[in-house]
Each structure stands twice: as C-alpha cells, then as structure tokens.
Amino acid sequence: MPKDPDTMAGGTSSPSLGGAGPRHIAIIMDGNGRWAQARGRPRLFGHHAGAKRVREVVEACPGLGVEYLTIFAFSTENWKRTQVEVAGLMSLFRRYISKEMKALATRNVRVRFIGDRLRLDSKLVKLMDQLELETSANVGTHLTIALNYGGRDEVARATKRLARDVAEGTLNPEDIDEETLPRYLDTHVLPDPDLVIRTSGEARISNFLLWQSAYAEYEFIDTLWPDFTATELARLCDRYGRRERRFGAVNT
Template structure:
C-alpha cells in the first residue's frame, strides 16, 4: 500500500476554512514503545508508524489542510544504535521508491527540511528526484524533517546573516523578523498553526522552535503508530476551540 494510496485525486476544500489549521506539524513519537508493548522489535514500530503517515497524509488532504510537516529524523537521532539507524534509512529508501508516483498523481508537493544533504548519497539523490518530480503540484505540501534540529536551523540562519552583514549587504540595525523567516527551512509555507506531539511527552524536542512561537500545541497520549484520521480530527477540534490572540486582548 502506498503512502497516499486510496485517497481521491480531487482537490480538497480550501485550507484555512473555519476551524481548519492551514499548517499542521507533528512530532511522531512512540514507535519504540508501541513495539515494546507488543514484544516486537523496534523496526516493527517504525513500519507501523509509516502506515500512520499514510493515514495522516490522506486525512490532512481530506480535511483541507494546506501544509503538513512531519518530524521524521532529528539531528539527535544519530545517537541511536547503528542497527536502528540503518533500519530507519532502509525504510526511508523503500518509501521514497514506493510513494513518488502516488505523490505526483495526487497533487502532493514534497519538501524536505533540515541538513538532509548529509544523509547517504543515494538517499539524497532519491529525495532530490522526488522533490523535483512533485515541485509543480498544487495540492497538499508534505514536508519531511530529516536530520533536522531547530537550533541548528537558527544557527545556519544566523551565520548567513552575519556573513551578509560583514559584506555590507545587510545593515544589522535594519534586521527584521521577516528577514529571518525568509531564511528558515520552512520559508514559503503558511505560518504554523498547530503542532501535535504523540505518546504523552510534552516538549518540542528541538522542532520548529521559531515557527512554533504562536502555534497551538496539542499533546496526546496516543502512540504514533495508532495515530489516524480520528486523532487528527480531534486535534483540529481542539485547535478550533482555542482563541488565538497573538499577544493581544
């Protein structure tokens, strides 16, 4: 079954409709615990988690969400056992091969954020081809965070601004929030509305720190492999009930 297999190719309702967040990000947590509870190897949890990705992408399209950003592999995940990292990279290769045709057919545009070009060369090539092959699509934007860390992202932006300031291209006194946002990995995406974390943990874990400044945060005890359309709808319902003041009254 492919990542987007089974959902209609028709365009969804316009994003931003009443109660529907335009941009949703998810920290997909709990694959290992899901497997442990069933006395299965951790890779079984990751495979089941990939099925949850399919269901969630399909649901986001149907609901009318414009952008879905998934935290797939953090810069800190390199600390995991080498065998688990190898399994994860193998799973990534498999799904890139399996999903590209479906992404294109269903109008989904793929983006990748993070320092992902430091992954193995064949994975980088496959991702480049997937990004190029879906660049003209106008449906849901699916962004995968790979080798991503928000502190690293902000450090890269800071270094770029400092280089331009030294060359005289930028006046430090004229620096604006927009100038920073235009250099973030997420530049061009709608502002983040809703950030969801599964598995009961209640922290951002170095994910979209700048972008989450005024996002609504929803934490659920559900483990990622059990996440589905109903869980996404529940989170969106919580979002719809909240009053967003952005610091005002």
C-alpha cells in the same frame, strides 16, 4: 538563499481569532519504538508501522482543510541511537521515498525536505531531490519532511547565511529585525504552523520548529504514532477551531 514563488515566503501566517481549522499542522511522530516493544517486536518494526500511518494522515488533510503538513521524521539528536536502528531508519527512508513517489505525485502532494543533508548518504539525498522535483508542480497538500532536522541547528545555519550576507554587504545590520531571520530558515517558503501535535504522551517539543511555533497551539496526546488515525486528527482539528487565539491582544 533559495526562493519559491509558488508559496508564501517569510515563514509567517496570518493570525486568526478562532473558528477556522488549522491551515498548517506539524506533527512530532513519537512512540514507534514503544509500540513495537509492547508487541514483543524490534523497534524498527514500529518505525515501519509508523511510516504506513503517514499515508493515512496525508490523505486526510484535504478533507480537513489542512493545506500544509510538516512531519518530524529524524532529528539531529537521533544519531545517538544504536547504529542498527539508525541504519534501519535510513533504509526505511529510502524505501518509503521510492515506494511512495508515484502515489504522492498523482495525489497532487508537493513534498519538501528540511534539515541538514550533509550527513545523509548520497543515495538518500538523490532520492529526496528526485521526490521534490517530481512533485514540484503539485498544488494540493504541501508535505514537508524534517530529516536530520533540529530547530537550534536550523537557526544556527540560518544565522551563518545571514552573517555571510552582512559580510558581503548585501544586508544592512540596521535593517535586521524579527522578520529577517525567517527568510533564512529551511521553512522560508512555508507559513508558520498553526497546530503542533505530539503523540506518545510526552509533553515536550524536542527541538522542533522552535522559531516557527512561537504562536502555535499544542496538543500532547497519549496515542502512540502507529495508532494515530485520521479520525483523531479530525478531532484535534475541531478542537483547534474552538480555541480563541488572541496573539497577545485582548478581545472586547
């Protein structure tokens, strides 16, 4: 299991009772295809427009006090889409990484990828590895890209690693508690998300960060992802800051 000394481990965050903005925002970037179809264009046109929107959101994070941003780029279920769309998305990911690598590095953005890389083509994986390496010393915004990611798949893979450690005798089953599994998740070096945003009017979490989002606040908004702006992000951060977060406790 990899370790990363530069960030907090264990996949947990310190609860706050409101007032502060979100430290970690996770976004389900939905609506690219519908955005394109409403304009009489193919779905891939919308995906390209959505990729451009990512840059604006990443650049807005420091000014909003957001240290961590996790975006859902491609799920384990997205392989069910047409071969043309999947191939187009994989090509888009390769081009995005190649085009944005220098800009992300110079803007002090640290990039990580989560998800199962085994099904991804070798050229894309090589670019992912390169981007992670090129930005590994950056200490600004921590951008995590979920690619071929599914929450259930992540928990299953984590459980296999945990079971392997038990079998090898490096982990005592009696010592396993709710703090153990997060150390085996893809996100083990990240704090849990404070705020999860889903665009496009859908009100479901679609297998995204299932374990990590147990105490996250949610915002389901009608805006399609290519229309999402830094201004709307700021509005949602402000609304988050006005929520009372009790984490099961009762304020007196």
